[in-house]
Each structure stands twice: as structure tokens, then as C-alpha cells.
Amino acid sequence: MAGAYDDRDGVIWMDGELVNWRDAKVHILTHGLHYGSSVFEGERAYNGKIFKSREHSERLLKSGEYMDIPIPYSVDEIEAAKEEVLTASGLQNAYVRAVCWRGSGDDMGVASARNPVRMAVAAWEWGAYYGDAKFKGAKLDIAKWKRPSPETIPCFAKAAGLYMICTMSKHAAEAKGCSDAMMLDYRGYVAEATGANLFFVKDGEVHTPKPDCFLNGITRQTVVGMLQERGVTVIERHIMPEELEGFEQCWLTGTAAEVTPVGQIGDYTFEVGALARDIAESYEKLVRA
Known part of the structure; x- marks a missing residue:
């Protein structure tokens, strides 16, 4: 499937x-x-099955719940909607987007308690997020x-409004020839990439x-578990940006x-090591198992 996202063949589950x-x-x-009153999930289906759906x-x-958006569907109903979309699309390997938002209704100010909460699920073909960076290492801006x-x-909500600064950061990174950007947190510690x-x-x-x-991230938690199963020590901690000089390898998860190796962040370089x-190869096998 290709072309603008509002002009494609297929079906979308709505309400x-x-x-x-x-x-x-x-x-x-x-x-x-x-007003950004929207939450969503990004998921991938492999061989017809959504990983950790x-x-x-x-x-x-x-x-x-975090965003005060009472979604009128249960987990089982959401699962059924995703399955219905995948079946109708005929896709075995797909990206799946479930989104819930405050719709139009009696309120059009900041408050929206009287407006209905709506939901949609769409699925489409989507290859490697960072293109060939999976093989040679992504380049990140700061x-x-x-x-x-x-x-x-x-x-801790996956909410649309929280991605505004991510969009701006990724635009700035792409303008510099980078795939993405590393973001610090409000204290100056290394946080994450834009997605x-x-x-x-x-x-x-x-x-x-x-x-x-x-x-x-769900993928983050999966990879932490994979590393621990291999006996690799995983240290979750606050990391200062100047510490990047001493790291040998780096990768992104989402x-x-x-799992995408990183070759460069700002002026810091990393090897796409063993x-x-x-982990990238093992994750690929896991999601297709």
C-alpha cells in the first residue's frame, strides 16, 4: 500500500x-x-499475529485513564477490533494503529466531558522505520x-499531545541529515529518541x-528481558550526556x-557491534516465532 494516508484502498475500524x-x-x-485529547498505540503484526497485542x-x-479519556471498550473488544481489521486487510505483516480521541459534541472549549470518546483501528504495510539504518547504524541529532x-x-501516557516536541525535534534532525534525535529530560539526563x-x-x-x-516501551521491556536471559547485566539509571563518549555500542528499541543499531549521536560515535x-536478530526471530 502506498500514497497519501487519506487516499488508499482498504477498510478502517471506526466505532x-x-x-x-x-x-x-x-x-x-x-x-x-x-486540544490534543487523544491517545494511541503503535503495534506490529508478524505472520498475521500482533506482537504483544x-x-x-x-x-x-x-x-x-491518565488523560481523563474514558475509552468505551474493553481489552477484549479492542483485541477483536484489531483482529477484524487484520483479517479484512488481508495483511500478514503490518503496522497497526489503534487511536482513541474526544470527538465533536456539545463542548468546544478546553473542557470536553460531554463529547463522545471515539476509537479507530487501521493497519498498513510499513517497512523498516529507519530504512537501512538497521544494518549500518542510525545517525541521531541531539x-x-x-x-x-x-x-x-x-x-506515562502514550498521548498525541506529548509528541509535539518529538515532531519538531525529528524535523530538525532530518534537516541535518539525521534519522532521529536523542532527547534529554528536564534534569539534563539522557532520556530517549523521539519515538x-x-x-x-x-x-x-x-x-x-x-x-x-x-x-x-513494550519493546524496551522485551529487550531488557532478552538481555537478562542471556546473563547480560542491565543497568537502568540516570545517564549524563557526556557519558556517551565512553559507550561502545548503542541501539534504539520501539x-x-x-531494534535498530545507532552509529552516531551528535559528535559521539558507536560501533554496530556483536x-x-x-539482539536485533534475536528480536526479529522472537516476533516471528
């Missing part, structure tokens, strides 16, 4: 039924468009925007930022990114 892809529309005064559905509901304090935003978590290797041990003000390649 309990499948509709033609081109007819999956909302009104211009939809609250989510104006139920965990994604559970997190979607949790994000709704963003000027920082992940905010948990006192300022519901940082993926970070891992570093030093002296056979793996160091990863402590997710205390950003999303603890549903879209999967552990990074092993």
Missing part, C-alpha cells in the same frame, strides 16, 4: 464497524484536533527540546535510561523502530 478507508473521517471541530490494548486503556517533568504532563528507547553498551554491560519521566546485531 464498532468497518468503513471504507477513504470514508474514515471526523468533523473539523473534533476536540482531539484542537494484549499488552498494547491494556496500555491504551491506561493511557486513556534535540533542543527536553522531556518534561512528570509534574507538568502525564508522561524509541535507548540502550548503550560498555565493558559487556548494558546501560539504559531510567524511564521515570518517559514511556517505558514497535516501529524494532551485541547490538545479536
